[in-house]
Amino acid sequence: MNILYDEHIDGELQSFEKSDILADLQQSVPSLTLLHREEDLRPFECDGLAAYRVLPMLVALPETLEQVQTLLKRCHALGVPVVTRGAGTGLSGGALPLERGVLLVMSRFKKILSIDPDARLARLQPGVRNLAISEAAAPYGLYYAPDPSSQIACSIGGNVAENAGGVHCLKYGLTVHNVMRVDIITIEGECMTLGSEALDAPGFDLLALMNGSEGMLGVVTEITVKLLPKPETAKVLMASFDDVEKAGRAVGDIIAAGIIPGGLEMMDKLAIQAAEDFVKAGYPVEAEAILLCELDGVEADVDDDCQTVRQVLEKAGATDIKLARDEAERAKFWAGRKNAFPAVGRMSPDYYCMDGTIPRRELPRVLKGIAALSQESGLPVANVFHAGDGNMHPLILFDANREGELALAEEVGGKILELCVAAGGSITGEHGVGREKINQMCSQFQADEISVFHALKAAFDPDRLLNPGKNIPTLARCAEFGAMHVHNNELPHPELPRF
Amino acid sequence: MNILYDEHIDGELQSFEKSDILADLQQSVPSLTLLHREEDLRPFECDGLAAYRVLPMLVALPETLEQVQTLLKRCHALGVPVVTRGAGTGLSGGALPLERGVLLVMSRFKKILSIDPDARLARLQPGVRNLAISEAAAPYGLYYAPDPSSQIACSIGGNVAENAGGVHCLKYGLTVHNVMRVDIITIEGECMTLGSEALDAPGFDLLALMNGSEGMLGVVTEITVKLLPKPETAKVLMASFDDVEKAGRAVGDIIAAGIIPGGLEMMDKLAIQAAEDFVKAGYPVEAEAILLCELDGVEADVDDDCQTVRQVLEKAGATDIKLARDEAERAKFWAGRKNAFPAVGRMSPDYYCMDGTIPRRELPRVLKGIAALSQESGLPVANVFHAGDGNMHPLILFDANREGELALAEEVGGKILELCVAAGGSITGEHGVGREKINQMCSQFQADEISVFHALKAAFDPDRLLNPGKNIPTLARCAEFGAMHVHNNELPHPELPRF
Incomplete structure (x- = not known):
């Protein structure tokens, strides 16, 4: 799974030289920490999905909003793609770098800006660790409910990007249900505030749209979350x-x-x-x-x-x-x-963790199906999961050193996700789509729906510079993958660009 | 407030004759009930915001999905705008007809398709009345939580369109928090399913986007809602x-x-x-x-x-x-x-009901501000509202027969909403924007944000045929209204079309 190049992405890039980009950014944002030597880039080559590795062209470690804004404006002007990364604990490769892109690491934005115990709200910078929110709220008898397993390390900005869940989300909801407001900067450098501390916002629900958008619509720079009484x-x-x-x-x-x-x-x-x-x-x-x-x-x-x-x-x-x-x-x-x-x-040299969801009533049937797939393939599958909300985490055990086993594990994983979709469920509960499940998106959605996703993306980022190649597959990719849901055996809207 | 014509909308329409449209629709959907005589159209000239009245060109009362689909495809082909209406109880004029548009009335879709007490879900056609859901769920000890005051009459499709609230939404959330899945038909006649019975859906959150979209993105044809134990x-x-x-x-x-x-x-x-x-x-x-x-x-x-x-x-x-x-x-x-x-x-010949929200902590200050506006204008204001979630409903008392009082009431209403926005709140909590608050949207949002709304709209309905003139103001309207939030005293993106 050493994916170093995606022809669907890099094929579209404007031509530029790394040295020119570096020089431009150093000049336009002189105070910004920029890493460019291979040994400095190495720690950033993957996120929690370590099987996928790509060395980024450059890593930026901003400390101020102005730096983020100027960086984005320059990348926009230069046509350089930008992948945003939080703590890098994501399990679907959402923060996988691009060989010819800037990795924007938000880990230095780690201030808790305020805790308001009366309104039960916390204002946070995106790099604040999930568990740190509950720790800061504890003196007031409050806590932040969504608790992904990685909560010691993962950051709230990444939680928003992936719409993270956890053990408690059956009762207390996913990230989207616990976020009141986010501030973002678009690729063009515009600042926007989505949502508010008040009940509801008029117009389309941009706040909900931002949760789970995997860094494709804007860079989140501040988040206001609800706190709950312990x-x-x-x-x-x-x-x-x-x-x-x-x-x-x-x-x-x-x-x-x-x-x-x-x-x-x-x-x-x-x-x-x-x-x-x-x-x-x-x-x-x-x-x-x-x-x-x-x-x-x-x-x-x-x-x-x-x-x-x-x-x-x-x-x-x-x-x-x-x-x-x-x-x-x-x-x-x-x-x-x-x-x-x-x-x-x-127990095993390697394992592959899946993240499908299904309606609760389908649990017995899907568990049976997984057991059959395990038996058929000869790969043991362990099941550990959020049963209450039908969020399954089958762990497929394999040994990557054995010829063909990695491919077999991926195949079994894909089949498990298809089982989930067929049962009325979805290919991800809380880990996101990222790079990992981009092909399965073609099983989950019709070409029409994928076209709407692309149009929404274009509303924020028409040049497709923010995290390209993640979350939403190109129609061309789906056609190649061969799993595109089609009406009447042909792709609808043949006139649409095949981005 | 007899608004019969909106130059920003009708100015864009393709030219067509009512008689041609009628003949075309009668031929393409022969089984469809179509009203066209003035006396038949009259009952549909307004929704719950009765101060705004427009006689629609035609009223369609479909009974099958195929009729809705074909009607939309024909309207799309002919360039005829479509306004969708549920029970017509909305308070912001969201279902106000267009003089040169078809009013699509979904009231005949009133089947409760299923109640699943184990999964605690109800599958509904859009015309099902809000209270009827709880009545049908009562034998299982369950109910549907969002309860707008109009719950005897209002329909679940309209609830989704306006993201309706009610007395219980402090604890149990707005409509968006209680809907698992909606099926829609786009203006092009494509069927889409947004959300599922499972926990989360990958890709952008189209389900949330549909709630509160006021019929501008698609026509909702089926809704699955959560039921709660009584x-x-x-x-x-x-x-x-x-x-x-x-x-x-x-x-x-x-x-x-x-x-x-x-x-x-x-x-x-x-x-x-x-x-x-x-x-x-x-x-x-x-x-x-x-x-x-x-x-x-x-x-x-x-x-x-x-x-x-x-x-x-x-x-x-x-x-x-x-x-x-x-x-x-x-x-x-x-x-x-x-x-x-x-x-x-x-107590008063007329009253005007506002619907602003504010952060709870601002209640004392905003109540004081409303009292001052009441005193200054001489118009009494009664306050009755969902205090827990900061959703205010000031009722401005006036007499439309007294010269200038209607205009004064509208002015006071506008100032109250501006007070809410200034306090970090919003211009609507549960009634929606509709036609009524379209100018106040210019106070709530910056031109950049409004441009994003238009781009999202275009992702679903590029020809802007679904409910034009509601919810999202044109930039031209905002410029005229004079309340557009501007950066550096000028409209951003002067190159953008002024739709």
Whole structure:
């Protein structure tokens, strides 16, 4: 997967010399830190999807809005593409650099500008780490709800770009549901404020559009997020099952019983064993699947809900149900889940993490389909995922050193995503499309819809200089990939440019 | 306010004859009900904003998707603008017809396609009434949360178009937060599905974009909404204040105490007296303001919260606090609030209802500003509003038969909205922009931002045939209105077309 060149992107670039660009930027933004030597560029060649690596032409590390603005204006004038990067923890290659582009790294914008406990809002620079928001809000009894696994390291700007989720998003929503306002700078250097601290904004919903846009519409320079009061208490139930599909059905039953858990996670046998081996979480290694169900809120309320969930789980056929006795045991149960990815990583030289979503009721059927794909291919698949919102994370185990196994893993991954789409779901829940799933976008959408995406992109960035080659495939790419949904067997709008 | 002609719209139309259009549509969609005689058109000349009236050229009342699709394709081919209308209860003139356009009335699409109690979803045709959704979901213990005052009559398609709110949107969100999926047909007749029943969709967030787009991007033909479990109990506290600003401050104090009420409404003296006179709600007619605070959830939880809110209200200087003793008294307290608009209507020949939002903390200051504007103009202003989310509804009382009073009321209304914008708020909370607030959009946004709106519109409807003249002002209009936010005293992008 050493993709160094994308003919669909670089084929369109104006011709320029790296040395000319460097000289121009050094002259127009003299105070800006610019890296250009190979050894300095190397640390930036990939994000969390390390299988994809590209050395950027230049890395810019601005510290002021003026530097960002001038840099973008110059890149616009020179026709140089710009990829924006936050903490670089993304799992879909959204911040993968371009060989002939500037990597704009926003990590120096890490100030918490204000915490307003009365309005329950935090104003943040984009480089602020996700967990740092909750830490700063803690003295007021508040926290920031979306909690991707990478929350120690990932930045809020990247969270907006990928519309990040986490264990708690079943109850508290994705990033888009927790952001009130973002400030952006467009590729032309214009500053815009999208959303406000007030309830609703007139006109089209540009704020929602920005969440999950993967740096293709503008560079986010400030974010205002909602803070929530910390729940009075949280308890966690662990249920064991002798059958994965039964566990999948229990997930729907809990929701149907009128409960919205703070978190509702599922792990299958392979994941349970890996996690138990790694962190000694107290998991039942003989079980085919476990569900972890966290209930949070006011004490009396949580106790009621625990009762209800216990009954639902029993009826669904759980072979054992444990309530974490205390905070220490609750932490241990979660430690297993939170370390499941690295735990699985210890079992196999390589693994490939998928991120499809499906309607909850399809869980049993899709789990069965994944098991069949695993058996067919001979590659083990571990399932660890946000069951409550149908956000699956199958981990495909393989050994890249074995001839053909990487390609096989990618093929199985693609088939799993197609299974999700066929079940009425989508190819990404919280990791984004990035470079990784650009081909699967052709399975998810029709050419018409992809054309609308391109037109929206053009509304902000008509020259397609911001993060080209990510998120939205070109129609030409889809045609090559062979998976374009077409009406009447032909591409609609044949007159449209094939960008 | 008898606006019969908008030169910015009609100036652009291709020339056509009504009789030719009628003949063409009758031939291309023979099964379609088409109204064309003046007496048949008359009932459709306005929506809930009855001060604005325009007789449409033709009214179409389709019953099948194929009819909608063919109608749109023909209108597209003929260059005829199309305004889509739901139940016609909107308060901003979003469904105001065009003298030279087709009014597409979706009221015959009123099937509830399915209720899925396990997934807690309802699939609906756009003409289904808001309240009918909750009625259909009631047997499963579920309901649909957004509840605009017009919920008996308004339709879910219109709710999506205007991103409708209601008393409960503080806790449960606006329409956009409760919609999972919409199907649309574009002006070119293409069918698209935006969103899904799964957690998140890749690509740009077209689903969010559709909410509040006021029929300018496509015609909504099906909607999937979330259903919520009915809270176990609901209690309401009524607090009296001898000072409006104190009441305004108490609103922020309640939220800051960690409570999110199911509803938090405020009424000032004029509104209290009008409502009491009309429905005998048991309101304190001597008070300067009251707050109605509803708490819903599990019994124990609600009792706890009632205690907390009572303490906060006492500390904030409430002169009296009453807990509704039973369901009957609770209903009476709410009856006063829900009938406040017609109640105020009995006090004055005419009133003009505004719909600005502001950050909660600005409530005391903006209420003071409104009082000053009322005194200065001599026009009484009653305040009845969703205080919890800072969504104000000042009612300006006037007599249209008195020379100049209508113009004065409009002027005061405009100044109130400018006050909201200056306080960091917006010109609409839940009623939309429509025709009514199109000039105020020029105060809310910069020309750059308006240009982006136009470009987004063009992504779906490049010929600007869907609901032209609403929601997004032309730059030319803003320049005339004189309120365009400009950089360096000149319009940016002078090279852009002045559509």
